Each structure stands twice: as structure tokens, then as C-alpha cells.
Amino acid sequence: MAALKLFSLRNALRSTVAPQVCPLIRMNSLRRLSTESQTVQDASDDPFLRTPEEGLIYAKVTGIGWNTLKTDVINFFDESNLSTDDIKVEYTKAYNPVGMLLQFSSQSAFDLALKQNSRKGRLFKIEKVDRSHWDLTISYDGKAVMLEGLPLNSTIEDIERFLSGCNFDPSRFQTSVRPGFPDPVKLAIVHFMSRIDATNAFCWKNRNFCQNNPVSVRVLQ
Known part of the structure; x- marks a missing residue:
């Protein structure tokens, strides 16, 4: 008789406690999964934890x-x-x-x-x-040359005469003067239609004279 009562009590406990415990277990599991998911998401948003992307x-x-x-x-x-x-x-x-x-x-x-x-x-x-x-940073791409040693009083027309026979862009002359010894040095940047044109200008004009000055020609890469 005592065994029968113990069996009935055990069944009663299972029927009353289990339905309450299982939802709690499921809720705790969901909370843990949600927290882990949030942690993974936070890590992906952190630039120090994110895997570096391939790029330039x-x-x-x-x-x-x-x-x-x-x-x-x-x-x-x-x-x-x-x-x-x-x-x-x-x-x-x-x-x-x-x-x-x-x-x-x-x-x-x-x-x-x-x-x-x-x-x-x-x-x-x-x-x-x-x-x-x-x-x-400007890329000259081998399509420009620097003229160095031009006369200080030289004009655009003088530079064009110096480059006679070359296929250059007359609208893109850039001239400047830098300190030198004993006299300042005049420079000009001249742009060409192609790398071949710029190379030809170097071959044909390097150390030629503009007025009475020998002018060095260098291709800018």
C-alpha cells in the first residue's frame, strides 16, 4: 500500500513539475542562443575582429x-x-x-x-x-617631357620653335623657374599625344639649343 502511494505521488510530481520546468529550459536555451548570435553579430561589426577583405x-x-x-x-x-x-x-x-x-x-x-x-x-x-x-599624385605616364635650361626670357613661341617637328599638345605648357647657381633655371613641362611622341622628342631634341642655351630633355614617367 505504501508502494502504491509512493508511485502515485511520483506521477503527480511529474505531471505538475515537468510542464513548468521544460518551458524554463527552452527559454534559457533561447536566451543563450540569442546572446551567442548577438555576440557573433557584434564581432562582425567590429573592424578589429572582422576578417580583412581583399582589395587594392x-x-x-x-x-x-x-x-x-x-x-x-x-x-x-x-x-x-x-x-x-x-x-x-x-x-x-x-x-x-x-x-x-x-x-x-x-x-x-x-x-x-x-x-x-x-x-x-x-x-x-x-x-x-x-x-x-x-x-x-599626378601620373605623366611617359607622355610628358621636362625641358630644363631654357633661357629666362624665352616665350611659348620660343619653346614651340624648339619642339618643331614633334607631335606635342600646345595647350598644356607648364613653365616655372627654380633657384640655381649662378643663375635661376627655367623649366617647362610639355605634354604629348603618346609615349612614342614623348620618346621621339627626347631622342631628337635633347641638348639642342633654344636661343643660345643647350636644353636638356627628360621623359616624365
Whole structure:
């Protein structure tokens, strides 16, 4: 008889307690899943926890010489698959080259360049820069030349006569004067229709005379 009463009491407890406990367990599970989901979402919104996305990487290379060409840099970093359109030369106000800006297709391409530079004796210094640095740097793309040593009193007409026979753009002359010894030096930037036209101007006109001054011609990359 005592066993029968114990069995009835156990059944009564199951019928009254279980329906109340199960919802609590389900509610706690839902709360835990909701919290975990929120944690994952918060992590995805945090830029420090988010997985970096592949995209263009910009870098500045210094340690180049006066005669370093874009093709020299392309061959040096050959594993990164750079093209001439991925490189801009950075010039001073006197148009002396001080570095090159490189545009890499991905982080992995940039990492390959770092490894190659290390393997080859760190010939260049290479560091990341913002895209704004790239956007603000003019690319002459081998279609412009610098004339250096023009007479201080030379006019646009004098420069046009000097460039007679060359296929240049007469609407885009830029002239300036920089300090020099014993006299200031007059410069002119002349734009051409193509790289071949600019190269031809260098071959035909370098060290020719404008009035009585020998003028040096240099192609801007």
C-alpha cells in the first residue's frame, strides 16, 4: 500500500513539475542562443575582429635612382604582377624623382613584394600609404617631357620653335623657374599625344639649343 502511494505521488510530481520546468529550459536555451548570435553579430561589426577583405593595397617605394624606370620596378617585384598603370612616380617641385607609388591588387600581392624585397637585399624601402596619396599624385605616364635650361626670357613661341617637328599638345605648357647657381633655371613641362611622341622628342631634341642655351630633355614617367 505504501508502494502504491509512493508511485502515485511520483506521477503527480511529474505531471505538475515537468510542464513548468521544460518551458524554463527552452527559454534559457533561447536566451543563450540569442546572446551567442548577438555576440557573433557584434564581432562582425567590429573592424578589429572582422576578417580583412581583399582589395587594392597602396604602397610607397623609396630608394630609387634618377634613372630607375617603371619597368625596373615591375621586373624587381615580378611575383606581384604589376603593370605600368599600377605605378606612379613621385617628383619634387624641381621634378626630381623621390619615390614610386605602387597599386597592388591584393594584400597577398603586397606581401609577396615584401618577401621579394627582403630576399633581394632590401634594395628599396617599401611601406603602405593611404589611397589619397595615390589619388593626389599626378601620373605623366611617359607622355610628358621636362625641358630644363631654357633661357629666362624665352616665350611659348620660343619653346614651340624648339619642339618643331614633334607631335606635342600646345595647350598644356607648364613653365616655372627654380633657384640655381649662378643663375635661376627655367623649366617647362610639355605634354604629348603618346609615349612614342614623348620618346621621339627626347631622342631628337635633347641638348639642342633654344636661343643660345643647350636644353636638356627628360621623359616624365
